Amino acid sequence: MKNGNGRPMIVLAGEQAAPNLLPARYFRPSRVIIAHTAAPKSKRPAENLAICLAQIKPELRLIAGFDPGDALRTMVGLLAEFPGAVVNVTGGTKPMFLAALLAAREKQAHPFYVRTDGARTLVDWYCFDGEGRPVLGETEVIEDTITIDDYLTVYFGTNYQFTGPCTTPGGVFEEAVMAALEPEVSEIKAGWKHESGAVDVDLIVRCGNQIAIVEVKSGNRARTTEGIKQLVVAGGQRFFGTYARRVLVVDRTWPQRSNNRALAEALNITLIELPGYGATGSIEDEERRVLVGEIHRILGTPAAKGSCS
The missing domain is CATH 3.40.50.10770 (Hypothetical protein VC1899 like domain (Restriction endonuclease-like))
Incomplete structure (x- = not known):
């Protein structure tokens, strides 16, 4: 009732x-x-x-x-x-x-x-x-009831824009991640920027009513804490707040005892490692299942979409 x-x-x-x-x-x-x-x-x-x-x-x-x-x-x-x-x-x-x-x-x-x-x-x-x-x-x-723009408007009003995947070499990996996720989530958008210019996010993903902000890093940038720092700022109280999950996708595997991995875990950032892309330049089926599976684990499986097979 x-x-x-x-x-x-x-x-x-x-x-x-x-x-x-x-x-x-x-x-x-x-x-x-x-x-x-x-x-x-x-x-x-x-x-x-x-x-x-x-x-x-x-x-x-x-x-x-x-x-x-x-x-x-x-x-x-x-x-x-x-x-x-x-x-x-x-x-x-x-x-x-x-x-x-x-x-x-x-x-x-x-x-x-x-x-x-x-x-x-x-x-x-x-x-x-x-x-x-x-x-x-x-x-x-509460079942599926909002869109990404609903969520953004209630936090930012009209003070934001989408510019699409970035045009740097890392944008190719970003587009590959987006293409792998798009059939398996309720909604996905690329290149969010706050009007102030202080914050930008590579991807925003929605499954049902759950939202995730995603940073996608490849090459040398995947070895650093750059993505973690961006997610900490974007996921703070001033911007996306506590209801948005934070995800970092990299095209390599971080050592189990690395400082970067420990920092991501301490900050409750979901790390998704796709080293196969770093080697081949494409997201193959096994890593696609890993990527989609992790997103569904933290956001749930959309009612209108099947799980990745």
Whole structure:
């Protein structure tokens, strides 16, 4: 049962925007009210979310970020204004979360929390027992509901562009990786660049609702930490955030005890080694299975696509 279908939805804006976008798309609410603070790290994601949800004409409302009493009054007022609304308590500050939960109890609304479990996006619905204590109720899986551009818009607004595979010699390897993945993922795009010029990413891959940023390195650049450093910057809170997985593809094998491998593991970067390409200039079937298998392992297998065989 989709508890949120067709009802108004109140969300709390914070730095991580994906947990607000996914349920707002999946449950198809009649309207969305985005509660945000005056701080840029709350207001800007709220404005970007409003761009993504423009078809349902979302409303932006100010809320106190660190005064739980004030935030509670705001939330109670919103629930009175929008009867039957469900409340996404995932985002915002901790005082905002507390205020939203208390308001939901007072107004007998339905709060929920968005989390990931491996490659799945889950919604935990909460209810309240006879003594007003929160109780975990139903858990739902959010199916495939967004595109790469949805994800990018909610984090960056319109401040980005795609330029395609790079034109340097390494671009040939990048195109080969893209060609191997394209039939096996929901979506893939090459050459993402932030408007500031501070960050660029070779490939962005989507399987269902899961996103990965991918750096592809060959030749001498595959021997260095260049790709790791780029992924650390691009995957930070200021850019893609914690919901995007980070992947480094190289055309060689790194020694098991190398500093580069240890660094990638410590930073939770998935390393995919394709030494056959370095030797032959092509991705053969065995390495194609390795590449696709690793992407499916971290992002899941798209429902509409078969696994690599």
